[in-house]
Amino acid sequence: MLEVADRPASPETEHFDSSAPAAPKRSSGLSLNAVNNWVPHDLVMRDSWFPLAHDHAVGKTPVRRAVYSHPFYIWREDGKVVASEFHPLEIVTRDKSPFTDARGRYPVMEHYGLIWGWFGRPEAADPAHLPSLPFLPPKGGLPKHMTATIRFDCSAPISLENLIDLTHADFLHADVVGDEKSDSEEVEVYYDSETITMVRTLVNKSVAPIMKFFSGIRQPTQNVRQVIRIYLRSHCAIAYGRFSPGDDVPLFHPCTPESRDRTRMEMVMNTSNAGPMFRHVMPKAGYKVSRQDSSMTNPQSPRYMDLSPRKDLHSKFDQAGQRYRLLMMELAARQDAGDFAYRDNVSTDCSDIIGLRKELFQF
Amino acid sequence: MSSPWWKVALSEEITSTKPFAVDVGDQPVVLWRDAQGIARALEDRCPHRRAPLSRGCVRDNGWLQCGYHGWSYDGETGRLKDIPNMKDEQKFPPVYKAAAFAVSESGGFVSVNLDQKTAIAPPVVPQGFDLCDTAHVALGHDQWINALFDDPGLVLNIRSVEFTPYLMSDLREENGLLVMERFCLWGKVHWPSYATAEFPITLITRTHPVTGETEAVLRDDSFRTLLTAQLAPVPAARGVTQVRWRARLGDDLKGSHAVGLRHKGAFAVRETVDAAALRVLIASASHLAGKLREDIRTSAPDTASSVSAAA
Numbered sequence: 001m002l003e004v005a006d007r008p009a010s011p012e013t014e015h016f017d018s019s020a021p022a023a024p025k026r027s028s029g030l031s032l033n034a035v036n037n038w039v040p041h042d043l044v045m046r047d048s049w050f051p052l053a054h055d056h057a058v059g060k061t062p063v064r065r066a067v068y069s070h071p072f073y074i075w076r077e078d079g080k081v082v083a084s085e086f087h088p089l090e091i092v093t094r095d096k097s098p099f100t101d102a103r104g105r106y107p108v109m110e111h112y113g114l115i116w117g118w119f120g121r122p123e124a125a126d127p128a129h130l131p132s133l134p135f136l137p138p139k140g141g142l143p144k145h146m147t148a149t150i151r152f153d154c155s156a157p158i159s160l161e162n163l164i165d166l167t168h169a170d171f172l173h174a175d176v177v178g179d180e181k182s183d184s185e186e187v188e189v190y191y192d193s194e195t196i197t198m199v200r201t202l203v204n205k206s207v208a209p210i211m212k213f214f215s216g217i218r219q220p221t222q223n224v225r226q227v228i229r230i231y232l233r234s235h236c237a238i239a240y241g242r243f244s245p246g247d248d249v250p251l252f253h254p255c256t257p258e259s260r261d262r263t264r265m266e267m268v269m270n271t272s273n274a275g276p277m278f279r280h281v282m283p284k285a286g287y288k289v290s291r292q293d294s295s296m297t298n299p300q301s302p303r304y305m306d307l308s309p310r311k312d313l314h315s316k317f318d319q320a321g322q323r324y325r326l327l328m329m330e331l332a333a334r335q336d337a338g339d340f341a342y343r344d345n346v347s348t349d350c351s352d353i354i355g356l357r358k359e360l361f362q363f
Numbered sequence: 364m365s366s367p368w369w370k371v372a373l374s375e376e377i378t379s380t381k382p383f384a385v386d387v388g389d390q391p392v393v394l395w396r397d398a399q400g401i402a403r404a405l406e407d408r409c410p411h412r413r414a415p416l417s418r419g420c421v422r423d424n425g426w427l428q429c430g431y432h433g434w435s436y437d438g439e440t441g442r443l444k445d446i447p448n449m450k451d452e453q454k455f456p457p458v459y460k461a462a463a464f465a466v467s468e469s470g471g472f473v474s475v476n477l478d479q480k481t482a483i484a485p486p487v488v489p490q491g492f493d494l495c496d497t498a499h500v501a502l503g504h505d506q507w508i509n510a511l512f513d514d515p516g517l518v519l520n521i522r523s524v525e526f527t528p529y530l531m532s533d534l535r536e537e538n539g540l541l542v543m544e545r546f547c548l549w550g551k552v553h554w555p556s557y558a559t560a561e562f563p564i565t566l567i568t569r570t571h572p573v574t575g576e577t578e579a580v581l582r583d584d585s586f587r588t589l590l591t592a593q594l595a596p597v598p599a600a601r602g603v604t605q606v607r608w609r610a611r612l613g614d615d616l617k618g619s620h621a622v623g624l625r626h627k628g629a630f631a632v633r634e635t636v637d638a639a640a641l642r643v644l645i646a647s648a649s650h651l652a653g654k655l656r657e658d659i660r661t662s663a664p665d666t667a668s669s670v671s672a673a674a
Contacts, residue, residue, distance in 0.1 A: 053560075054560075057560055057561075062584075063560075063561055064531070064561070064562075064584065066531055066532065068533075069530075069531070069532035069533045069535070071531070071532075087585075087586055089585055089586045090586050091586075148558065149558060149559070149560040150557060150558055151529055151556070151557045151558070151559075152557075153528045153529075153557075153645070153647075258529070258530075258531075259530045259531070259532060259533045260533050261530070261533065261647050261648075262528070262529050262530050287558055290557065290558075291557065294557065298645055299645055301645075301647065302645060302646055302647050302650045305650055305651070
């Protein structure tokens with residue numbers, strides 16, 4: 001069940017759907033029509049935790065990361081992780097940014113097996129703003145084969161918009177997750193000011209080839225419930241698929257904006273409950289799937305660097321994508337006006353929202 | 364907007380024994396050194412019968428003599444100084460002159476400014492780059508710079524270095540220059556770049572928004588400078604870009620790949636560009652560069668510092 005605090009998407013749409021009622025006007029904020037002024041390249045989110053590295057990747061030697069081109073050098077001092085905008089060996093010739101303390105250090109924390117860096121006002125850093133990822137052990141410890149680093153040649157919002165419209169998967173990733181054939185498909189969208197959740201329910205969908213080969217599914221079809229939940233500020237997503245027959249596949253899919261046109265994903269897929277073959281193979285599918293995504297999102301990205309007088313066209317399956325655009329633009333507008341407050345809590349356990357089968361993920 | 368200085372030659376290319384022909388766009392220019400060793404530049408066109416002066420010679424007194432009828436010109440002013448067999452009648456009206464261009468020499472490059480009246484010479488820096496060469500590329504000046512922004516591997520060849528699509532920082536304006544930093548890999552067996560967690564080296568480029576003059580610094584993950592190169596692309600006739608470059612290795616090269624840079628040919632500007640790869644190259648950084656270059660040119664046309672001076 002979905003959390004009641006999450007507002008269901010209104011039927012206002014710009015897509016081609018003759019059965020849909022006329023779009024009601026919003027009383028406040030941006031009109032849905034604003035999604036056509038979507039310039040994701042210009043969106044910069046502050047006061048947020050960004051996942052920067054897997055905990056196993058950080059030792060005594062600094063590793064280099066970035067958020068919106070701001071350098072983050074991360075290493076451990078006496079086992080404790082630190083993040084600085086200056087490399088310890090760097091001859092500093094540039095000014096300190098306002099995003100670090102007097103020593104040039106960012107707020108940083110370790111949770112869910114990841115290193116999280118705070119980008120924004122250091123004094124506002126609060127673990128309470130860490131996204132809820134209930135399928136990951138809070139203290140980490142998942143085997144390395146369930147983790148990977150993958151990069152996308154596009155801006156982070158483009159990558160997330162791609163993710164939240166899962167109809168792309170039936171075509172771009174058909175060889176991994178199955179084609180578009182199903183008896184029925186339903187998409188629901190829920191959101192608040194900090195998150196958006198899309199639930200896609202399919203009946204008798206073509207079985208995912210990867211499950212056919214590595215989970216031993218013999219039936220030609222399976223019922224699928226896929227959930228994408230995006231934490232807007234931190235550009236983190238949960239992609240949780242429940243396949244019947246089949247396995248539960250919860251994926252942490254962050255899209256850290258290292259620069260405004262390149263994205264880093266420190267992914268974690270908890271396949272602990274799956275069979276031994278699938279458990280090892282499925283996380284590796286990310287390497288293939290990401291290339292398939294990049295083949296489209298890479299050429300897309302520069303086309304969203306400027307305002308265009310030509311509107312995008314939408315279908316009824318784009319509700320979530322349109323809402324995502326709108327929420328990001330609203331949040332960005334609020335931040336531009338100097339309001340960085342969290343109006344909704346992102347760290348509250350979202351197990352119910354994503355329909356997580358908690359019995360499978362006890363830590 | 365003031366006329367830019369173009370690095371049209373390496374210092375070694377300009378001598379007092381043989382004139383040297385270059386062009387800046389469609390403007391042919393001849394360079395040589397006069398009797399004092401000062402580099403001079405005239406329009407490569409004899410005002411007498413329009414013959415290229417570069418096909419002439421440099422006289423012992425430092426004048427440039429046309430190879431057609433022997434008319435001789437002073438490099439500083441362009442004034443006609445001598446017509447063979449005119450004996451004592453060697454006084455010529457002021458209009459008897461070739462168009463002279465301002466010349467500056469710094470850091471091992473000879474630069475010309477096509478506007479001699481308003482040109483202010485850039486600051487002189489010493490030459491400390493021992494590697495150098497010139498490449499002629501059949502690609503327009505703007506397109507060459509855009510390729511450098513989007514995929515340096517199409518226009519540069521650094522031994523064992525693979526340029527990845529991943530930027531450490533977006534292209535940005537810094538002191539009037541366009542600055543970006545790109546992750547690179549050593550050319551060896553490794554994960555494909557899209558799945559690589561850590562990159563061992565980066566390439567930082569600082570590019571002049573008008574001339575495209577670029578300082579490129581290859582650095583490892585411990586902030587050691589492995590190689591510094593200065594690239595000077597100049598638009599030439601027929602859409603060709605002439606790229607003069609100088610490079611030097613870092614003092615502290617660690618690791619076999621870095622040490623391998625000491626071998627001959629470790630750095631080069633590519634003479635040919637893979638057109639098939641270029642055609643499908645996604646304009647990303649160059650897209651931003653186009654806007655930034657225009658902004659810088661219009662808002663503060665004279666504030667862009669020279670690349671070598673800024674470095």
